[in-house]
Amino acid sequence: xxxxxxxxxxxxxxxxxxxxxxxxxxxxxxFFWPASLSQIYRDLxxxxxxxxxxxxxxxxxxxxxxxxxxxxxxxxxVFQKWLHRFPATLSPTIRDQFAVRIFFGxxxxxxxxxxxxxxxxxxxxxxxxxxxxxxxxxxKYCLFRPEDKLxxxxxxKRHRMMLEAMVRWAEESIxxxxxxxxxxxxxxxx
Amino acid sequence: xxxxxxxxxxxxxxxxxxxxxxxxxxxxxxFFWPASLSQIYRDLxxxxxxxxxxxxxxxxxxxxxxxxxxxxxxxxxVFQKWLHRFPATLSPTIRDQFAVRIFFGxxxxxxxxxxxxxxxxxxxxxxxxxxxxxxxxxxKYCLFRPEDKLxxxxxxKRHRMMLEAMVRWAEESIxxxxxxxxxxxxxxxx
DNA sequence: GAATTCATGTAACTTGTTACATGATTTA
DNA sequence: TAAATCATGTAACAAGTTACATGAATTC
Numbered sequence: 001x002x003x004x005x006x007x008x009x010x011x012x013x014x015x016x017x018x019x020x021x022x023x024x025x026x027x028x029x030x031f032f033w034p035a036s037l038s039q040i041y042r043d044l045x046x047x048x049x050x051x052x053x054x055x056x057x058x059x060x061x062x063x064x065x066x067x068x069x070x071x072x073x074x075x076x077x078v079f080q081k082w083l084h085r086f087p088a089t090l091s092p093t094i095r096d097q098f099a100v101r102i103f104f105g106x107x108x109x110x111x112x113x114x115x116x117x118x119x120x121x122x123x124x125x126x127x128x129x130x131x132x133x134x135x136x137x138x139x140k141y142c143l144f145r146p147e148d149k150l151x152x153x154x155x156x157k158r159h160r161m162m163l164e165a166m167v168r169w170a171e172e173s174i175x176x177x178x179x180x181x182x183x184x185x186x187x188x189x190x
Numbered sequence: 191x192x193x194x195x196x197x198x199x200x201x202x203x204x205x206x207x208x209x210x211x212x213x214x215x216x217x218x219x220x221f222f223w224p225a226s227l228s229q230i231y232r233d234l235x236x237x238x239x240x241x242x243x244x245x246x247x248x249x250x251x252x253x254x255x256x257x258x259x260x261x262x263x264x265x266x267x268v269f270q271k272w273l274h275r276f277p278a279t280l281s282p283t284i285r286d287q288f289a290v291r292i293f294f295g296x297x298x299x300x301x302x303x304x305x306x307x308x309x310x311x312x313x314x315x316x317x318x319x320x321x322x323x324x325x326x327x328x329x330k331y332c333l334f335r336p337e338d339k340l341x342x343x344x345x346x347k348r349h350r351m352m353l354e355a356m357v358r359w360a361e362e363s364i365x366x367x368x369x370x371x372x373x374x375x376x377x378x379x380x
Numbered sequence: 381g382a383a384t385t386c387a388t389g390t391a392a393c394t395t396g397t398t399a400c401a402t403g404a405t406t407t408a
Numbered sequence: 409t410a411a412a413t414c415a416t417g418t419a420a421c422a423a424g425t426t427a428c429a430t431g432a433a434t435t436c
Contacts, residue, residue: 001422001423002285002287002290002423003423005290006290008296009290009293011400012297015215017387018387018388018389019385019386019387019388029290029293031284031289032284032285032286032289032290032293033284033285033286033287033289033290034283034285034424035424036424036426037388037389038193038389038390038391038424038426039264039383039423039424039425041388041389041390041420042225042389042390043422043423060386060387061432062431062432062433063387063388063431063432063433064386064387064388064389064430064431064432065316065387066386066388067344067385067387067388068248072215080297082319083291083294083297083298084298086287086288086291086306086309087287089313090287090288090306090309090310090313091288091313091314091317091423092285092286092287092288092289093196093224093285093396094221094222094223094282094283094284095192095222095223095224095282095283096222096223096282096283097192097223097276097277097279097280097282098221098276098280098281098282099220099221099222099223099282099345100192100195100196100199100223100350102274102341102344102345103199103218103219103222103339103342104199104273105338105340106335106338106340106341107202107270107338108273108274109382112274114303115274116212116280119276119280120280123280123281124281125277127281128271129233134327145296145347147296148296149232150295150296150366150367151292151294151296151426152293152295153297154359154363154366155289155292155293157359157362157395158289158356158363161355161356161358161359162352164355165352165354165355166348166351166352168351169344169347169348169351172347173344176340176344177340178335180340190212191395193395193396193397194396207412207415207416208415208417209413209415209416210414226396226397226398227416227417228396228397228398228417228418228419229395229397230420231417232395232417232418233395244413250414250415251404252403252404252405253403253404253405253414253415253416253418254403254404254414254415254416256414256415257415257416280428283424285422329410338398349426353392365391365407
């Protein structure tokens with residue numbers, strides 16, 4: 001029940017709507033814990049059932065009324081308890097379709113492999129560039145919450161280090177496949 | 191429906207039981223696509239309903255009979271089609287409770303943070319050591335399937351590079367927090 | 381004039397986790 | 409003698425995805 005706890009955590013900053021939460025997720029927590037809108041709305045409802053959040057309506061014109069959620073005292077306690085109870089294993093859960101396909105690489109052509117690895121490399125470089133943007137967002141946010149800056153910074157750094165490792169890996173792997181090709185071509189000709 | 195496709199892929203090597211599949215997963219694909227036994231049994235049943243795998247019983251004494259699953263011609267086609275259709279986005283899905291808690295680091299004590307980061311560092315170093323074991327497993331397996339070696343090797347390398355990046359990150363982060371502490375202590379005393 | 385943002389959700393479905401149930405054999 | 413390995417699963421629940429539904433305001 002980690003998404004629900006993360007939502008509680010974000011609501012300790014200030015009351016937010018489901019929509020607010022989604023956009024907050026999308027350019028921060030997203031790297032290590034993505035969330036869809038429908039999940040957020042569903043979890044907010046569940047949290048309210050349990051009495052961990054409550055909401056009030058802010059009427060608007062020309063748009064649907066806002067449902068602004070606030071964390072309750074019970075909610076704060078539940079969050080604190082969760083926050084201090086670190087999981088038994090600290091390594092993340094990863095699901096990586098791309099890696100599964102590489103695993104079956106011997107059933108793919110060299111051209112296809114190079115093409116997809118190059119795609120992966122480009123995509124990773126793009127993500128790496130976008131971390132600069134996120135750093136800016138953090139900068140702005142942390143004017144109001146300076147105590148968070150250190151932690152948000154080290155998480156961005158972590159993400160960047162991982163992406164950089166992936167870039168190196170992709171480059172080396174493309175080279176390896178190229179080398180294999182140029183080795184095997186003369187043999188094939190003979 | 192990626193786990194089901196991965197199962198089909200493994201069955202292209204040779205027929206296997208659910209239990210066999212689980213142990214194969216646990217020291218190979220596990221890094222990038224973990225699977226539980228109950229999921230494997232459930233997916234095998236679903237794949238059989240669709241006609242992508244079939245099974246025969248191998249009676250045993252003193253143990254439950256083996257249900258050995260084989261991939262069908264339809265199954266092979268479905269797998270090939272899936273294998274060549276790479277997803278729109280190549281970056282993995284990550285869910286990382288540890289990172290979420292670090293995100294809320296300003297609500298944790300420095301001691302707690304150092305303790306958990308040190309735990310993370312140790313755990314990551316352990317995993318890094320265990321990649322040596324996996325390399326050995328791959329070595330043995332690839333005597334029979336040499337065409338897979340290149341791909342399995344680059345995936346282990348990728349995993350190792352990621353773990354190494356995480357080690358560097360954890361070490362640097364612990365230092366940063368220590369530095370922050372020694373800076374703030376004199377102020378606190380004054 | 382088309383796309384994006386703001387703002388709410390529901391419903392159906394798929395995937396993943398956890399607990400339960402059974403029981404002989406082998407290894408430490 | 410305790411734990412791990414071999415071997416099968418089911419059932420209940422939790423979490424995640426995708427498609428559907430609505431519609432004004434704003435920006436390009």
